[in-house]
Structure formats: structure tokens, C-alpha cells
Amino acid sequence: MLVATATTRGAARGITTGEPKAPVRHTWGEVHERARRMAGGLVAGGLAKHGAVAVLAAEPVTIAPAVQAVWLAGGSVTMLHQPTPRTDLAEWAEDTVRVLAMIGSKLVLLGSPFDAVAPVLDQHGIGYLRLEDLDGEPLSEVVSVDEDAPALLQLTSGSTAEPKAVRITHGNLFANLTSMAEASALDVDNDIMVSWLPLFHDMGMVGFLTVPMTVGLELVKVTPVDFLTGPLLWADLISRHRGTITAAPNFAYALLGRRLSGVDEEGKYDLSSLRLALNGAEPIDEKAVLAFTDAGARFGLRPECVFPAYGMAEATLAVSFAPLLGGLTLDYIDAEQLEAENRAVPVEPGPDARSFAILGKPLRGIEASIVDDDGKVLGEREVGEIRLRGEAVTPGYLTVDGPLATQDADGWLDTGDLGYIVDGQIVICGRRKDVIILAGRNIYPTDIERAAASVEGVRAGNAVAVRIDAGSRRERFAVVVESKHAGDAEQEKRLRKEVGARVFESVNARPVAVAVLPPGTLPKTPSGKLRRAAAGEQLAATLQS
Structure with a gap:
């Protein structure tokens, strides 16, 4: 699908990077041609079928063709956790060595702004190639792999001292990608994605790079540093590029809301084009959402564009989406019965109520059920652990101690999330361990x-x-x-x-x-x-x- 898109729609749609100082646009066709040359270089350099390749870079303009190149060459991609100015590079290097051993990779593709860590990689015997130097004869034929071959080895959030990677297969990726496109009613001719999300996170890598690159959707992509340096850049990009789809966790919507509320110039931004503002990655905070929608209203933002979602790397990315253009819908339940009896009894909003976002029905190809501590399936509005199964659910992890299966004999994955079902829709209460x-x-x-x-x-x-x-x-x-x-x-x-x-x-x-x-x-x-x-x-x- 990715190759077909590049050779058809690839001439009309593409990725804009470098905003706001030096914007440049490459069509997906151009990205693909660059990827073919990079893939040729990888194969000529000895990358074997199913080989694992790690990537350490921040610039989307170099990451996009690099990821595609690895897939064209039959390999899997792992986006490494990135060092920050406060990172102890010696500790980071030791953790990185453990990650590379865990995924079986002997190669890091190194790109800006992390070129400075090259001596650290040399010191620890970590092989690398600079992305700017990766070139070769264009790969004449895609290296074919099975659906159950790994496409992404997605590092989980948490301590890199105890690394774990979710093994996302090509079958997982395709299933989740197509079901997300269907559930969000993607319009490949008119939708424009705007994103600053990090590409080492599943929402950034899968949702806001792999999806537009595969289906041929227009994408405007900057880095998290660009956003954090000037949060109003996000609103500016949506305005100038007429963005229709974006995504972020709570803190970013709250931050943008605060900055928008301080803008005195009327009409400085136009957010009326925004169709979907996906909110995920953590339990949805209604105050963060309201800060965003209230402040954005005078710039044309429609509150119904808020798009609550439930997702996790173990399901590739998305598990459920709220109904389109339904905005944020809260379920108010009795706090005492939730805490004492694990039941979500609906009540009117008030001081004795708890509110949780309703996150929609599972996407096509995914089943969800709620179970108690003994594995008994619970009924509607009974709180227990959420378990999942389906085409997008990973078959297992890679750990420092070897592979670890994620599914039971019936294909169910225990998520560790506590929640309940209401009218077929998922509600998340929190993490069991917390x-x-x-x-x-x-x-x-x-x-x-x-x-x-x-x-x-x-x-x-x-x-x-x-x-x-x-x-x-x-x-x-x-x-x-x-x-x-x-x-x-x-x-x-x-x-x-x-x-x-x-x-x-x-x-x-x-x-x-x-x-x-x-x-x-x-x-x-x-x-x-x-x-x-x-x-x-x-x-x-x-x-x-």
C-alpha cells in the first residue's frame, strides 16, 4: 500500500517540515525515491531480511525516508529514546547498548541534532551510519516479508534501564492503520494533518507519520522542541495550512489554551478548519480540554472537534475512537460506589460524582472485555481490568531476558487498565498498578x-x-x-x-x-x-x- 501510494498519489500529497524558519515540502513520491536509495545503501551494507535497525534522529524530513527505507529493505525500525541536555550521556549509552542487544541490532541510523553523540557511540562500540551519508543504488525490488514479521519494535515508556519493546508486526500495523482511517473518516483529498508529536512515541510514529505516508495524506510536521519553544506555533500552523487533524496529550492542550487566552489580536489565528483534535496517551482531563476549547472559540475552534481516544502501543496505536464530531462526553458516576463496590453507577454532576471521558467503541478488528481479578467477564458498568484481542494486538514483547508473549491461549491481552463499558463504549478509570x-x-x-x-x-x-x-x-x-x-x-x-x-x-x-x-x-x-x-x-x- 505504501509503495502504491508513493507511485500514484505521491506526486500530489506530501510532508512539509522546517516550519517556521525554513519550511520545505517534499512529496511522498520524493520521499519514496529517497527511501529507495537509502534502502539500496542498507542492503548493500549488509542489512539482512528481518534485520533490526535503530534510529536516533529528530528531524521528520530525514526520519520519514529512513523508516520507509528500512521497511523496503525488509527490516524493522526502533526509534531510540533521545538524550536531552540534562541526560548523562554515559548512562544513556549503556542503556542504548542494552536496547540494541535486546532487539538484535548492530546498526544505528544517526541524524540531526544527535550527531554530537557519535563519539559516545564509538566509545561503546555501537555501529552507526549518518543519515545524510546513507545512499546507494535505488532498491530495484522491495524485500518481501510475511505479515507476522516485525515492522516496529516500539520501546515502551518507562525506565530505559529495564527496556522492553512491543513487537508490532506488518499485519498489526496494516490492520490498525486501515481501521483508524475508517473510524476517523479520513479524506485523503482534503484532510491535512498538523503534528509536533515525537516520532519515538507510538502516536507520533504510527498516527502522524506512518498513516499519512501510507495513505497519501498531506502532513505538516515539526518537532516537540519547536512546539515547546513556542506553543502558539501549533495554532499558527493549523491556521496557515488549514489543518484538519491534530493530536496531543492533556498538557499540550492546556498549554495552548493558556497561550491563546493571552493573545490580544483578534483574528490572529483561524482554527475553524480543525475537524479532529485527538486527545489520548493518558486519561483525558476535562479541564485541559475546556481550557483549549474555551480559549480557541474566539479563533473559530469548534468544541465538537475534540476527539477522545483510547490507545496503547500493545494494540499498535488505537483501541477506540469516540464518535466523530461528538466532542468530549463525560460519564458522571457515584464516587462511593466506584471506590467501594467497583461499580459505575450514573449520577447527576455534583461534589459526590466522578467524571470520566467516554472513549467510543473498539475499532474494527478489536474486541474488548472487562474482567475481575479471577478472570470472570463482567457486565456493563462493572469496573475491572480491560483486556483486548484482535488483528492489531501485538503477539509479544522483546525484553532483556528474551521474548515474552502478551496473549493468553484465547488471544487476550491484559492491558493493566481499569475501566468499564457503557453502551458498548470504553471508559478508562486508571492503571491497576497506580x-x-x-x-x-x-x-x-x-x-x-x-x-x-x-x-x-x-x-x-x-x-x-x-x-x-x-x-x-x-x-x-x-x-x-x-x-x-x-x-x-x-x-x-x-x-x-x-x-x-x-x-x-x-x-x-x-x-x-x-x-x-x-x-x-x-x-x-x-x-x-x-x-x-x-x-x-x-x-x-x-x-x-
């Missing part, structure tokens, strides 16, 4: 974190609830927040008091401690999600002493 158990109550950390984040001075999206003495009769929880006031004794005292009070109002339980940290110190995954377990480890010694 739920805090107090006196028989199941308290979801997102409720604690949203309460803490509502306190003035706490950085939006930077509050985390952590379990203390998890699984014991003494289980407790603490709250860690980031604030620009860290270090100011009076302000820290106020924050601890107000966070504690706000959390108690929300969940009727007090944290044993509230820690206030400077901005940028909370541990996060490479894709930007907070790492509750790592934050807990940081606090454990202090709180248990």
Missing part, C-alpha cells in the same frame, strides 16, 4: 492529581499521587507537585496546606505528605507522561524514615 487502596476503597490517582493541580501555584499537569507501602495494610499516599515557588518557605507551606485540603475535599483522604519541587524535576517518560512509580521511589526513603 490505584491507591485505603480501608477497602479504590482511590484513583487522577482524582488526587487534578485536585492538587487546581491549587494556585502548582504547575498544570505536574502533580503526581504516589503509593506508599503499596499492597500492605499500611498503604498510604503522598502528593508531589512542581511549582515556581519551590524554595520559598512561606509559599511551600501554603502549597502543602492548600494541596492537602483540596485533595481531602476531593477524595475524603489526606496525603501523608505533600512535596514541592522546582519545575522540571518530576520524573517523566520519554513521551512526557509523569512516572508515578519513579516519583514514589524518590520519596520513599524520606517518608518511611
Whole structure:
């Protein structure tokens, strides 16, 4: 399909990169021709069929043909976690060596802006080729592989010291790609994707590179650094390119909403073209969504474009999409019955209600069911673990200890997510491992974190609830927040008091401690999600002493 698209629609649709300073557009046909030469170079250099290739680069203009080249040559792609200015390069190199051994790769394709790490790779005996130097005679014929051959070895979020890669086959990728295109009603002639998402994350790699490159959709692609340096660039790109589809996690929508609210010039942006603003990668925060839609309204943004989704790398990318143009729909349920009885009993909005986003029905080819701790299938509005099976579900992981199957004898994958079904649609409550158990109550950390984040001075999206003495009769929880006031004794005292009070109002339980940290110190995954377990480890010694 990818080759067919490149040789047909590839002349009309393509990818624009380099915004805003030096925009350049390449058609998918041009990307394909570059990929054929790169694939020729890979094969001539000894890449074998099913060979694993790691990529360390940030610029979409070089990543797109490199990924396609590896597939044309019959290999699999792994996007390496990228070092940041704060990364200890020696530790990063050791972790990278473990990842390469795990996936069986002896080759890294190295591109801007990571050329500077070449000496570190040399020092550790890691073979690499610079993307700018990768060239050869165009590959005359695609190296054919079976559907069950790996296409992507997607590194999971979390500690790279204990790496794990999701083995996404060509069959998985094609199944999820086509079902996503169907469920989102992709219009290849008129839709335009705009994205800054990192390509080492599944939403960026699959949703906002592989999909448009395969179906021949117009794509405007910048880097996460471009967005974080100037968040209003996102709105500017949607306006100038008449973007119809975009995606991001909560924090980005909240951030853009804040920046848009500070724009004085009327008509500076035009967001009326936006058809789908996908929200995924973590439990959806209605306050983040409202910040985005309220601030964007005066620039033509329609609230119904909000597109809640449930996804995970183990299902290639997407599990379910909310109904098109339905906006954010919340299910309000009784907090006490959720916590004590694992039932989602609908109630009117109010102080005793909990709200969760309704995430739509599973995509074509995916089944979902809810089970209790004994594996018994539960009914509608009964809360349990979500399990999945279907064409897009990975057959297994690669780990440092060898392959690990993900499916049981009947093909079911246990997701580790807790949720329920309502009218055939999936609702996510949280991660099983993060739920805090107090006196028989199941308290979801997102409720604690949203309460803490509502306190003035706490950085939006930077509050985390952590379990203390998890699984014991003494289980407790603490709250860690980031604030620009860290270090100011009076302000820290106020924050601890107000966070504690706000959390108690929300969940009727007090944290044993509230820690206030400077901005940028909370541990996060490479894709930007907070790492509750790592934050807990940081606090454990202090709180248990």
C-alpha cells in the first residue's frame, strides 16, 4: 500500500517540515525515491531480511525516508529514546547498548541534532551510519516479508534501564492503520494533518507519520522542541495550512489554551478548519480540554472537534475512537460506589460524582472485555481490568531476558487498565498498578492529581499521587507537585496546606505528605507522561524514615 501510494498519489500529497524558519515540502513520491536509495545503501551494507535497525534522529524530513527505507529493505525500525541536555550521556549509552542487544541490532541510523553523540557511540562500540551519508543504488525490488514479521519494535515508556519493546508486526500495523482511517473518516483529498508529536512515541510514529505516508495524506510536521519553544506555533500552523487533524496529550492542550487566552489580536489565528483534535496517551482531563476549547472559540475552534481516544502501543496505536464530531462526553458516576463496590453507577454532576471521558467503541478488528481479578467477564458498568484481542494486538514483547508473549491461549491481552463499558463504549478509570487502596476503597490517582493541580501555584499537569507501602495494610499516599515557588518557605507551606485540603475535599483522604519541587524535576517518560512509580521511589526513603 505504501509503495502504491508513493507511485500514484505521491506526486500530489506530501510532508512539509522546517516550519517556521525554513519550511520545505517534499512529496511522498520524493520521499519514496529517497527511501529507495537509502534502502539500496542498507542492503548493500549488509542489512539482512528481518534485520533490526535503530534510529536516533529528530528531524521528520530525514526520519520519514529512513523508516520507509528500512521497511523496503525488509527490516524493522526502533526509534531510540533521545538524550536531552540534562541526560548523562554515559548512562544513556549503556542503556542504548542494552536496547540494541535486546532487539538484535548492530546498526544505528544517526541524524540531526544527535550527531554530537557519535563519539559516545564509538566509545561503546555501537555501529552507526549518518543519515545524510546513507545512499546507494535505488532498491530495484522491495524485500518481501510475511505479515507476522516485525515492522516496529516500539520501546515502551518507562525506565530505559529495564527496556522492553512491543513487537508490532506488518499485519498489526496494516490492520490498525486501515481501521483508524475508517473510524476517523479520513479524506485523503482534503484532510491535512498538523503534528509536533515525537516520532519515538507510538502516536507520533504510527498516527502522524506512518498513516499519512501510507495513505497519501498531506502532513505538516515539526518537532516537540519547536512546539515547546513556542506553543502558539501549533495554532499558527493549523491556521496557515488549514489543518484538519491534530493530536496531543492533556498538557499540550492546556498549554495552548493558556497561550491563546493571552493573545490580544483578534483574528490572529483561524482554527475553524480543525475537524479532529485527538486527545489520548493518558486519561483525558476535562479541564485541559475546556481550557483549549474555551480559549480557541474566539479563533473559530469548534468544541465538537475534540476527539477522545483510547490507545496503547500493545494494540499498535488505537483501541477506540469516540464518535466523530461528538466532542468530549463525560460519564458522571457515584464516587462511593466506584471506590467501594467497583461499580459505575450514573449520577447527576455534583461534589459526590466522578467524571470520566467516554472513549467510543473498539475499532474494527478489536474486541474488548472487562474482567475481575479471577478472570470472570463482567457486565456493563462493572469496573475491572480491560483486556483486548484482535488483528492489531501485538503477539509479544522483546525484553532483556528474551521474548515474552502478551496473549493468553484465547488471544487476550491484559492491558493493566481499569475501566468499564457503557453502551458498548470504553471508559478508562486508571492503571491497576497506580490505584491507591485505603480501608477497602479504590482511590484513583487522577482524582488526587487534578485536585492538587487546581491549587494556585502548582504547575498544570505536574502533580503526581504516589503509593506508599503499596499492597500492605499500611498503604498510604503522598502528593508531589512542581511549582515556581519551590524554595520559598512561606509559599511551600501554603502549597502543602492548600494541596492537602483540596485533595481531602476531593477524595475524603489526606496525603501523608505533600512535596514541592522546582519545575522540571518530576520524573517523566520519554513521551512526557509523569512516572508515578519513579516519583514514589524518590520519596520513599524520606517518608518511611
